[in-house]
Amino acid sequence: MSSFYEVLTKLRLMTFFRSDGSESPILVETDADGHSDKPRIKYGELVILGYNGYLPQGDRGRRRSKFVLYKRNESNGVKRSNHYIVQSPENTKAILDTQQHSISYTLSRNQAVIVEYKEDAETDMFQVGRSSESPIDFVVMDTLPGDKKDAKVMQSTISRFACRILVERTENPRARIYAAGFDTSRNIFLGEKATKWQDNVEIDGLTTNGVLIMHPNGPFCGGQAQCGVWRECSVGGDIFCLRESRSAQQKGRQAPDETNVLLDGTLIDLCGATLLWRSAEGLQNSPTKKDLEKLVDEINAGRPQCPVGLNTLVIPRKVTLGEHINQPYVYLNCGHVQGNHDWGQDKSTGARRCPMCLEVGPVVTLCMGIEPAFYVDSGPASFAFNPCGHMASEASVKYWANVDIPHGTNGFQAVCPFCATPLLGCPGYLKLIFQDNLD
Numbered sequence: 223m224s225s226f227y228e229v230l231t232k233l234r235l236m237t238f239f240r241s242d243g244s245e246s247p248i249l250v251e252t253d254a255d256g257h258s259d260k261p262r263i264k265y266g267e268l269v270i271l272g273y274n275g276y277l278p279q280g281d282r283g284r285r286r287s288k289f290v291l292y293k294r295n296e297s298n299g300v301k302r303s304n305h306y307i308v309q310s311p312e313n314t315k316a317i318l319d320t321q322q323h324s325i326s327y328t329l330s331r332n333q334a335v336i337v338e339y340k341e342d343a344e345t346d347m348f349q350v351g352r353s354s355e356s357p358i359d360f361v362v363m364d365t366l367p368g369d370k371k372d373a374k375v376m377q378s379t380i381s382r383f384a385c386r387i388l389v390e391r392t393e394n395p396r397a398r399i400y401a402a403g404f405d406t407s408r409n410i411f412l413g414e415k416a417t418k419w420q421d422n423v424e425i426d427g428l429t430t431n432g433v434l435i436m437h438p439n440g441p442f443c444g445g446q447a448q449c450g451v452w453r454e455c456s457v458g459g460d461i462f463c464l465r466e467s468r469s470a471q472q473k474g475r476q477a478p479d480e481t482n483v484l485l486d487g488t489l490i491d492l493c494g495a496t497l498l499w500r501s502a503e504g505l506q507n508s509p510t511k512k513d514l515e516k517l518v519d520e521i522n523a524g525r526p527q528c529p530v531g532l533n534t535l536v537i538p539r540k541v542t543l544g545e546h547i548n549q550p551y552v553y554l555n556c557g558h559v560q561g562n563h564d565w566g567q568d569k570s571t572g573a574r575r576c577p578m579c580l581e582v583g584p585v586v587t588l589c590m591g592i593e594p595a596f597y598v599d600s601g602p603a604s605f606a607f608n609p610c611g612h613m614a615s616e617a618s619v620k621y622w623a624n625v626d627i628p629h630g631t632n633g634f635q636a637v638c639p640f641c642a643t644p645l646l647g648c649p650g651y652l653k654l655i656f657q658d659n660l661d
């Protein structure tokens with residue numbers, strides 16, 4: 223007969239293998255080469271804004287809510303080598319050779335510039351895009367706001383080979399981003415309509431919807447950083463001011479003093495999904511998932527009470543489907559946290575009068591923001607985003623409420639990083655008021 227301890231271990235293992243991915247941080251982190259036996263050097267993480275630790279359908283293979291970049295066993299980076307003009311790129315040796323990386327810039331129907339790329343032993347390359355073909359390391363689909371349970375995107379705006387990131391294989395690796403990624407034949411094609419130009423000798427261009435980046439103004443960790451300026455990154459890695467509209471023909475003015483080197487906290491917008499870059503160094507100053515779970519345990523240890531039902535409320539560590547009797551709710555206009563009850567409910571509008579302060583307003587379930595990469599500090603989870611109810615530290619909530627995220631093909635908006643819901647009103651967040659530590 224199995225002992226109590228054995229049963230407990232089995233139960234833990236079962237939780238460990240849950241399909242939602244929320245409890246399996248270690249096993250699935252094999253690197254892009256498929257090796258997981260020896261300790262790997264971590265460069266950083268790319269985290270999609272709008273997910274609370276995993277995709278709603280579960281993280282699988284190269285489709286996941288975040289991608290960890292590890293140093294590869296063998297370098298696979300490439301760098302620019304020679305270039306030349308051809309009349310028909312489709313018959314050019316560099317294009318036909320599936321082992322040769324090359325970029326074809328079509329100038330007119332019968333003229334193209336081919337730029338050949340050669341192997342670079344000093345860098346590792348990682349590619350991001352919507353395609354599930356093998357050159358894409360991190361498959362990213364369009365992100366929809368909210369809980370995304372049955373969400374389907376009909377028309378994607380993310381490029382199949384959206385961008386590539388090259389990381390130096392050094393002690394202090396710098397990661398650089400470039401628009402467009404190489405396809406299965408190791409080619410990038412910029413068609414006749416794509417924006418392109420030739421400065422001195424080098425040719426460069428932009429992809430249809432572009433790759434936008436925003437370096438935070440100040441260190442991401444600590445909570446002092448401000449939202450920086452959004453810029454566009456070219457295929458060659460230069461930085462430009464934004465175009466008049468997302469896919470306008472005319473490129474923006476070049477920003478020669480700015481670089482494509484990713485900083486801890488740099489945002490990358492692929493038009494349909496926004497990624498956050500966290501460097502390995504930066505992540506060391508961020509809370510871990512365990513730290514965040516401890517914060518939840520601390521709130522729960524104070525036995526917060528519903529003032530109407532008088533039951534003890536329990537903050538869930540992750541979104542649970544279906545109502546839970548101890549699920550806390552927050553009144554968005556005042557921040558009072560209570561249980562589920564009918565008191566003060568206006569059946570026609572769904573609005574409720576808060577029994578504590580008599581303020582009328584919407585009520586939402588409260589849920590911990592459990593993705594550590596979005597935290598700028600390790601303060602208590604005493605704030606929540608309006609209107610989704612995701613909890614986080616004061617500094618983290620205030621940081622994200624001030625960050626403009628590109629929205630569609632025009633315009634910007636602040637969103638909750640855990641679910642991508644646009645923030646409502648000003649300031650877009652609220653301080654939580656618990657009735658706790660009563661005894």
Ligand SMILES: [Zn+2]
Nearest residue numbers: 556558576579
């Ligand atoms: Zn209230």
Ligand SMILES: [Zn+2]
Nearest residue numbers: 610612638641
């Ligand atoms: Zn949210």
